[in-house]
Amino acid sequence: MNQSVVIAPISESLSEFISSNQYSKIIVIADNHTKKHCYPVLKKILPKHSLVTVPAGESQKTLATCEKIWKAMTEEELDRHALVINIGGGVIGDMGGFCAAVYKRGIHFIQVPTTLLSQVDASVGGKLGIDFQGFKNHLGVFDLPEKVLIDPAFLNTLPEREIRSGFAEIIKHCLIADAAKWEEIRQKDFEDQNWQDLIAHSVKIKQQVVEQDPKEKGLRKILNFGHTLGHAVETCFLNKPQGQRLFHGEAIAIGMIMESYLSFARKMIDQQTLTDIEEFLFATYGKVNISAEDIEEIIALTRQDKKNKGKEVRFSLLKEAGQCEYDVVIAASEMRKAIAYYLG
Amino acid sequence: MNQSVVIAPISESLSEFISSNQYSKIIVIADNHTKKHCYPVLKKILPKHSLVTVPAGESQKTLATCEKIWKAMTEEELDRHALVINIGGGVIGDMGGFCAAVYKRGIHFIQVPTTLLSQVDASVGGKLGIDFQGFKNHLGVFDLPEKVLIDPAFLNTLPEREIRSGFAEIIKHCLIADAAKWEEIRQKDFEDQNWQDLIAHSVKIKQQVVEQDPKEKGLRKILNFGHTLGHAVETCFLNKPQGQRLFHGEAIAIGMIMESYLSFARKMIDQQTLTDIEEFLFATYGKVNISAEDIEEIIALTRQDKKNKGKEVRFSLLKEAGQCEYDVVIAASEMRKAIAYYLG
Structure with a gap:
């Protein structure tokens, strides 16, 4: 499996990433769900950082929300050596990744997918973007995160319908x-079903296709x-x-x-x-x-x-x-x- | 000189490009100046196409103008095999290129720079973007046009201050x-000064640096x-x-x-x-x-x-x-x- 995707407890994988890289600033993007259920685990590990929270849901995956995120990045004076960490499902990953890829023509970002859907699909392959005029992912770019950190334990925070x-x-x-x-x-x-096994299987298939x-x-x-x-x-x-x-x-x-x-x-x-x-x-x-x-x-x-x-x-x-x-x-x-x- | 930049009368270079490529649709982006002074030359050469005009000036290089352009692209039902032609100075080139690079995660575009500034600088090198919150080129991507078509004759349409x-x-x-x-x-x-000579000189230097x-x-x-x-x-x-x-x-x-x-x-x-x-x-x-x-x-x-x-x-x-x-x-x-x- 490509080394850019790590399937492990987030406390281990994120600590490892942070200790082996140097960033001028770190900004975390979450929605109100992941802020409550997932961010606390990351907060303990991360050095000084700021947090942007957006409302949860596909209806938020818009240019207007991007504008809010870009404003927050600008207010935090993020430079090109800053890091964006996206904690959430496909909406946060696609949109937060797009915001990072476009801010000052692109800064580093990592994806921490917290839903099964984003762990097996959205977080792999470099497709970033937002909806526009009712069309899904109508605006976006291809750009790869530095890392995708998948922690299957986050599935415990999800309702069954999400899984x-x-x-x-x-x-x-x-x-x-x-x-x-x-x-x-x-x-x-x-x-x-055995989710841990199926996540690794799906990531592998998607990576093989995308690499080609x-x-x-x-x-x-x-x-x-x-x-x-x-x-x-x-x-x-x-x-x-x-x-x-x-x-x-x-x-x-x-x-x-x-x-x-x-x-x-x-x-x-x-x-x-x-x-x-x-x-x-x-x-x-x-x-x-x-x-x-x-x-x-x-x-x-x-x-x-x-x-x-x-x-x-x-x-x-x-x-x-x-x-x-x-x-x-x-x-x-x-x-x-x-x-x-x-x-x- | 890299073949992606052609310095020649636009009637020749554009005809050559159009006849050797197949696009599902063509959309031209101009400002009110280039619509009047430059677009008529292109209009004669181009097959069926649509035109989007935006007001001239750096103050228009915003997310709000991009939104208008993306709406026009969507209304024209441009698919991934469509072509965007940007006719104008740095504002139109940077912004129209950015809109093309982000629409459906990127469609082809060509730059027809009409000011000396954009001919010797903005049109070469793949930097695209818009201003945001008063910061120049704060949002953008790197992406290369299919061609840059430079016609020094367009300089005759410019006030001296522009040159x-x-x-x-x-x-x-x-x-x-x-x-x-x-x-x-x-x-x-x-x-x-000999503009024809200096344009070629500047393009060559910029290309050499950017390629490295x-x-x-x-x-x-x-x-x-x-x-x-x-x-x-x-x-x-x-x-x-x-x-x-x-x-x-x-x-x-x-x-x-x-x-x-x-x-x-x-x-x-x-x-x-x-x-x-x-x-x-x-x-x-x-x-x-x-x-x-x-x-x-x-x-x-x-x-x-x-x-x-x-x-x-x-x-x-x-x-x-x-x-x-x-x-x-x-x-x-x-x-x-x-x-x-x-x-x-």
Whole structure:
């Protein structure tokens, strides 16, 4: 595994990092949850530092929040030799990393992902950014943190729904790159999964893919399996009343069922593989109702997907369990069928 | 010379670029001046494209203007295979380039610098960004355009004051890297300089430096000669009434006199070199009055310089004409003397 990712108790990994580096100043970015549940552990270890807290949630992943963070960095007079430490899930990691990468054209940052989702996905691979005009990760850059410090103990601070959401990316990693692991996880209930093992497995797969294609010119697109329709569903549900909103992994689980159907419809996977996938995902995530109006919005939203070229909407689809192909052009009519299949 | 920079009539260089590349969409970013004076030439050559116009001036180089540009890009449904063409001076190049580098984590852009300043400086080297909270280029990234298309004919669209401002960066390039060229230009009046020749000379020097140190870890800092105090003076004067504001090159000319004095005070250049520099710069730019209050603000502003480390303010100073040394730590008391020397 690439040395930039360390899976260990944060008290050890962070102490080690701090003692072997010299920074002019340190600023910690957290949300109100991680400030309460995770920051206290770091506070004991860190030398003099300042803390910026932003409200929790995807709705905060905006230019306006970045502006607040940049103001705090400026007020603290951070120079180019300062360090930013992001403690939180994907929102804090993506946004705090983006703020660091853009401040004075880039200062060092480390990611301390505290959710399963960010431990197995967002913290690895150098994609940073924020949402804009309702589009997910519409503004951003590629830039690597100095270190990603993963402490599985932080999972104990999470509600079950958060862990279930993160599990979706683990399932995705198995489906696109490791058929044997997919067989292993689908035989077990959610409650019986071994998170420590699965985090290391997911990080390894993601690193292998990203190392071969850091800027997503080709291969890296396979990590977007389930994400073309999944992101569109997630974005569509952003505007719903609080109780109906979806966690990222929940939307991706929906996207994976729809896109497995597309893989089947294109004769890339067989009926049995499709059945295995949908049974496991429905059993883990249940089914979400999608109205006729939402369907058209979801299809329209796929046009903003970053993998697209011109008017073509491009998908990453399964070739079989454990393999994935990218740049598959799919028409709106096919998407409509895939959504209908999901809704059954 | 690196092939990414082409010095030629824009009708030739742009036609060549467009015919040898395929883009899904093209968006042109201009300000109200370049829309009027430069865009018409490009419009004839370009295939179907859209145009975003922003008001001219450094005061527009803000996050709020970027937001407008990103909105326009989103409304045009630009995908990752789209092209941004920036037509203008440093403000448009830095800001339009930054917007392209961040949109969907980066799309292609080309720079069409239309001022002498941007032709000899801003368009080369990959520094992109915007001002923030009154600090110059406080937010930004490093990213290279596909091409820089320099057409010296655009200089005919400029007021003399603009050309004089751009000349300061040419003088800087000579002083830090080419003593013979410095001797050549200082023997001639401003009106007699050969711009076509000097543009090519400056681009070559800047490219050589940037290629050796693209992210300014070391050597590239020499390009900041005159800029530590120069930027601080420029920033200080941003808040003055319109008639007293300084063009970038005018502020850098002031900074070069002050920093040549510092080079002399540190025994890095001799008295004759200092006299030559100040005589030529005063003859070309005159002297600007700086109040006692402004002096303290200027010194405080140098603390935000990107070259600093911790509380140390670091300068790039001349070793002799044609050579420059970086990371020279200078105290506030020395700066005060340098400003006093300038004011005579």
